[in-house]
Amino acid sequence: MDVETFGTALRRLRLSAGLSVREVARIAICGKSYVSDLEHGRRCAPSMCVVQALDKAVGANGELISLVANLANAAQAAGVDALEGDGTEVRRREFVGLTGAALIDTVLDASDDSARASSTFESLAGVLVDHSQAADGPVDLPSLAGAVWTAKRNYQSCRYSHLVGGLPVLLRGLRTACAVLDGEARLRANALAAEAYHVAASMLLKQDDKGLAWLAADRSVQAAQASQNPLMIGSSARIITHALMNGGHHRTATDMARGAALRMSAELTDSSPDGLSVYGSLLLRGAIAAAHGGERHRIAELLDEAAEAGARLGHDGNHMWTAFGPHNVLCHRVNIALRLGDVGAAIAYARQVEIDKLPVNERKATLLLDTSRAFLLQGRHEKALRILRTVGDLAIEEIAGRAAPLRLVRDIQATAPPSLRREAREYAASLGVGT
Known part of the structure; x- marks a missing residue:
């Protein structure tokens, strides 16, 4: 294929659409530098799936697709492989397919955003270790609640680059709210803080930052206790269990999850979807911790109890941000079987999961x-x-x-x-x- 002809057409269509290289890369899920190199003929011919994504991104209505097909036909007629260009060795390791095209310079742009991400995590660290008196100021509790909702949604949708930037400001705002409000408003602010610290700890655990994750998890538990909300207390026990487990304290993590689940079972007798979801999620977290410790008897016990809670719930929902339900239990069976070396069982459990029933992308991706x-x-x-x-x-x-x-x-x-x-x-x- 004549890569220069393709690059010229791509640039013309992009400019006609009024789009920057960065915008096209974002829409097509490609690296910014990759799109730029294509426009200047510095890359080998893209695959058809990438061409289709670029065609859609610039609103070409099939023009790029037709161009590639015509160039390929011409090359074939001339006895040249359309993917080999002028016959020199194609630098195939530079190929960027549609599935994997969101390179690091798209998720965290290598030139700018990686430094910004590092700065963001430093800011988050500063918030977590700040024990000074909270600043006074006006508090808009509904706006804070909306920001917590957005943070949780971004996490569950695996939009981590959207999540991390807003966490320091959100946590500072909630810290002020917990300090200056009183009565029911303060209880609500503490419940929101417990959720926000929970998602911060979850994000940090994904980054393998065990120290900061532990701080965030502990802050979540403290805020949950201050909220006086049994559901929130149970929910925050999940993240402290996760932090303990990642720190290698598997027996303690298992015991904590089991104990928190028993307390919830005693305090919440109405079997509400929220209560069942937090209770079941605690059991699953305990089962994972037990698997890390190789405690097969406790694994079976906790998984069976979680399965019973899932059956009582009757569906996979996202109550209290747990994504709990019967298929979520199966996902944990997959993970545990894999951890114990029973690969056949892991695949068998995976085949039972109806992935569309899982309510959040993070859980689907993990499975x-x-x-x-x-x-x-x-x-x-x-x-x-x-x-x-x-x-x-x-x-x-x-x-x-x-x-x-x-x-x-x-x-x-x-x-x-x-x-x-x-x-x-x-x-x-x-x-x-x-x-």
Whole structure:
């Protein structure tokens, strides 16, 4: 293919649409530098899925797709492979497919946003260790509630780059609210703070920042206790359990989750969806902690009790931001079976999950990553890679910049059979993963 002709057409259509390179990259889920290189003929011919994404991004109504088809036909007639250009070796590790095209310079732009992200986490650290007197000022509790809702939604949708920037300001605002309000308003402010610190801790755990995650989790528990809301207290016990588990305190984490679930069971007798969801989620968190400690008897006990709570709830909802339900229980069975080395059981459980029943993308992505790992351990590399690419389609930020998923990418790349090696290498390169 004549890559210069394609690049010229792409630039013309982009300018006609009044779009910047960054905007096209964002819409097409491509790297900014990749789009720029295409426009200047510095890249090999893109795949058709990328062409289709770019065509849609610039509103070309099929013009780019037709151009590529015509150029490919002309090249074929001339005896030239449309993907090989002038016959020189194609730099295929620079290929960016649609699934994996949201490179690090899109999620956290390598030139600007990585430094900004680092600064944001430093600001978050400053908020978490600040024990000075809270600043006085006006408090808009409904606006704070809306900001907490947005933060939780961004987390569950795997929009982590949207989430982290607003956390320091949100936490400062809630700290002021908890200090200056009184009565029911203060209780409400503390409940909101418990939620906000909870999501901060969850984000930090994904970044493997155990120290800051522990601080945020502890702040969540303190705020929940101050809210005097049993549901909020139970919900925050989930994140402190998670922090304990990630710190290697598996027995303590299991005991804490089980104890918090028992207290909830005693205090909440109406079996409301909120109560059942928090109760069941605590049991699941305890089961994961028990799996880390290899306590098979406790795993079975906690999973069975969680399954019973899921059956009583009767659906997979997102009550109290738990994403709890029968299929969520199955997701945890997948994770635990994989952790215990029972790969066949993990895949069998995964096949039972109706993924559309899972209410949040973060839970879907986690399930798919576990399933990809299970297929890899069975030596079924093609299935492992296909599922991994599906995660990229669904929630690229669940892979890019996170250590564990990127290790999975490297493992697939390193062990792929010859028939799949090039595709695995190209996908790894699209995520910024070297050999």
